Amino acid sequence: MREAQVRAGNACILYDADAAAYALNDWFEPKSLAARGWLIGRVAGRGCGHVHFFGYCGNGYALRHYRRGGKVATWIGDHYLWAGLGRTRAWREWRLLARLTELKLPVPRPFAARVIKSGLFYRADLITMRIASSSSLFERLMIGALPDAIWREIGRVIAEFHRVGVWHADLNAHNVLLSSDAAVAIVDFDRARFRRNTMRWREANLARLLRSLRKLKSLKPELPFHESDFELLREGYCSRRL
Numbered sequence: 001m002r003e004a005q006v007r008a009g010n011a012c013i014l015y016d017a018d019a020a021a022y023a024l025n026d027w028f029e030p031k032s033l034a035a036r037g038w039l040i041g042r043v044a045g046r047g048c049g050h051v052h053f054f055g056y057c058g059n060g061y062a063l064r065h066y067r068r069g070g071k072v073a074t075w076i077g078d079h080y081l082w083a084g085l086g087r088t089r090a091w092r093e094w095r096l097l098a099r100l101t102e103l104k105l106p107v108p109r110p111f112a113a114r115v116i117k118s119g120l121f122y123r124a125d126l127i128t129m130r131i132a133s134s135s136s137l138f139e140r141l142m143i144g145a146l147p148d149a150i151w152r153e154i155g156r157v158i159a160e161f162h163r164v165g166v167w168h169a170d171l172n173a174h175n176v177l178l179s180s181d182a183a184v185a186i187v188d189f190d191r192a193r194f195r196r197n198t199m200r201w202r203e204a205n206l207a208r209l210l211r212s213l214r215k216l217k218s219l220k221p222e223l224p225f226h227e228s229d230f231e232l233l234r235e236g237y238c239s240r241r242l
Contacts, residue, residue: 001098001109012085014094015112020057027056028063028114028125053130060130061111066090066123066190079121088115090124093189096166097128103164106157106185131185137176138216145224148232150182155236157184158209162202163240167195171205172212206237 004017013023026032033039033054040053040060052063066089067078085091090113097110108128115124137154140146154176161168168175169191177185195201210230217223 001101003095003098010118011114011116013112013114014091016098016110019059019111023112025114027054027061027112027127030063033063060132061127062108062130063125063127065125078123079118080124082117082120082122085115088122088124089190090115090126093126093192096189096192096194100161100166100189105160105164105166106183107189108185108187128187131177131179131187133180134177134185136174137178138173140178141173141216141223141225142220146229150178150184151229151232152236152239153182154184155233155238156240157186158206158233159237159240161186162197162205165194165197166192167201168192168205171209173209173216174212176209206234 001019002017004015004023006013006015006023008025011025013025013028015023026036030039030042030052033052038054038056040055042050042052054061054063065078066080068080080089082088094110094113097107100107101109108131111127111129113124113126115122158171168186168189170188171186175186175188177187179185213225213230217225
C-alpha cells in the first residue's frame, strides 16, 4: 500500500496509489457516483447519515461521511475543529487501517479519505474496500442463533487486535461483521488507536460489546442472545496469548 495525496482547493484527498493511479472527487459524492452509474446502494449508519456502496474498476467500496452523534450534532453536525491535517479523523483512521492491513488483521482495507477545510473547521469522508457477503453480528442474530464456534471465533479475533495493542472506541454488535463463510472482521475504527497494553482497557472493550448485546436484547427480547454466548466468546478470547 502506497500513500499518496492530492489537493484541490480547500479539499485534500489521501488514497492508496497501489489501488488507483489518481484520485477523484466524485468518489466522495453520492450524486456523482449515481450519475456515473457506480452507486450500488446504501444502508443506514448508526447515528445520522448512511454508508454508500459503489463499484469502481471492478472492486466494491464503502463510503462513510463523518457525522457527529448526540446533542452536539444539532449544533455542528458534520463539522470538526481543525487541528492539522494529520490529526483529522479521516487521516488517522485511514492510516490506522493501513497499519492493521499490514499486520494482516481482519479490517476493511482503506482506499481513500477526503478532508475539506473551512475556516476553523473541517468535514471528512472515508472510503474502504467493501467486505463482500457480510452482515453485522446484530443482523446475523436477527436471523437466528449462532453456533458456539462462531462465538468463540469472535472472541479469538478480538484478542488478535488486543494482542497488538489496538483499542476500539466503539466495539459493539454493529461493528463486528460475519461473512458467509463465518469469517469475522471488525469495522469502524474512528477514534481507535494503539495503546500500551493493559488489562483495564481490554476488559472495558469487552464490557462495551456485552452492554451492546444486552441493550439489543432488551429492545428485542426475541433476539437469540444469552449470557452463555458471551462466555463462549470469552473462551475464544482467552485461547489467545496476550
